[in-house]
Amino acid sequence: MSKKNNRLHGHYCKICGEYKANEKFSGKGHATHICKACSRLSAAEKAAAMDMNRLMSFPMRRLSESEKKWLKAKMKDNCQEVADMAKEVYNICFPHAECNAMKKQLIINILSFKVHTEVYDRYGDMEMADCLFTIDRKSRTLTMTDFHADSGEQSVVLDGGKMAKLLRYIVHTLEIFMWEQDYCLNPDGDDFFTDILLKEGIYVDDLGEKGEALPEEPEGRPSWQVHIEYSNHTVQDISSFDDYLPERPEELYLSFMEYFESDYEIL
Numbered sequence: 001m002s003k004k005n006n007r008l009h010g011h012y013c014k015i016c017g018e019y020k021a022n023e024k025f026s027g028k029g030h031a032t033h034i035c036k037a038c039s040r041l042s043a044a045e046k047a048a049a050m051d052m053n054r055l056m057s058f059p060m061r062r063l064s065e066s067e068k069k070w071l072k073a074k075m076k077d078n079c080q081e082v083a084d085m086a087k088e089v090y091n092i093c094f095p096h097a098e099c100n101a102m103k104k105q106l107i108i109n110i111l112s113f114k115v116h117t118e119v120y121d122r123y124g125d126m127e128m129a130d131c132l133f134t135i136d137r138k139s140r141t142l143t144m145t146d147f148h149a150d151s152g153e154q155s156v157v158l159d160g161g162k163m164a165k166l167l168r169y170i171v172h173t174l175e176i177f178m179w180e181q182d183y184c185l186n187p188d189g190d191d192f193f194t195d196i197l198l199k200e201g202i203y204v205d206d207l208g209e210k211g212e213a214l215p216e217e218p219e220g221r222p223s224w225q226v227h228i229e230y231s232n233h234t235v236q237d238i239s240s241f242d243d244y245l246p247e248r249p250e251e252l253y254l255s256f257m258e259y260f261e262s263d264y265e266i267l
């Protein structure tokens with residue numbers, strides 16, 4: 001620590017973490033490194049202020065076991081402010097942790113996926129897709145409506161294990177709950193991922209830039225749209241006006257199509 005070198009003037013308060021002029025300290029305060037303002041705080045307030053201080057200057061490097069342990073304990077602190085800050089710091093130190101925590105709790109009840117753009121089929125040929133896929137977890141039904149084909153609507157009922165596997169794949173592998181961020185989709189000015197984190201109290205942050213001007217209303221039909229209802233009552237709605245399917249939506253499209261290829265039953 002080089003507190004003294006950095007700040008030759010003033011005196012450090014270990015509670016608020018500020019360097020203050022000598023007159024802000026009482027005689028006893030000098031010795032205990034607690035300024036007059038902080039000495040009036042209750043013991044709990046002092047502890048919380050010190051925790052906040054430590055969290056604010058938490059090292060952004062690989063944490064030692066004891067640092068990790070301290071941080072985890074603080075995430076459950078009685079003081080909400082400390083707990084929130086600890087979660088935020090934890091999420092910064094372990095960026096995948098929040099994503100994994102999300103995955104564990106997200107179960108898709110209903111999903112609809114509309115595609116209206118050019119796609120590559122599994123033979124690598126370009127074709128125009130204009131269809132809607134829906135999944136209903138309870139009835140284990142996957143439905144495809146092809147708006148250009150005579151066959152119209154087709155359904156398959158998956159056995160329980162296969163439906164669970166498909167839904168897990170969509171959440172865990174395709175990380176559909178991140179698509180809004182991944183593909184910069186912001187149809188209604190809300191961000192599903194941030195919303196759900198805020199709602200679940202996993203992550204508290206003002207991500208800012210909410211006040212910026214709304215993007216111009218895109219013209220025409222969306223090239224693809226997703227609507228999902230999760231078992232925790234959150235709803236995700238996204239639509240894209242880019243004239244192609246990005247990687248993961250394309251993977252989703254192709255994996256749905258597999259169920260409706262004519263030779264699927266034989267496989």
Ligand SMILES: [Zn+2]
Nearest residue numbers: 013016035038
């Ligand atoms: Zn102080």
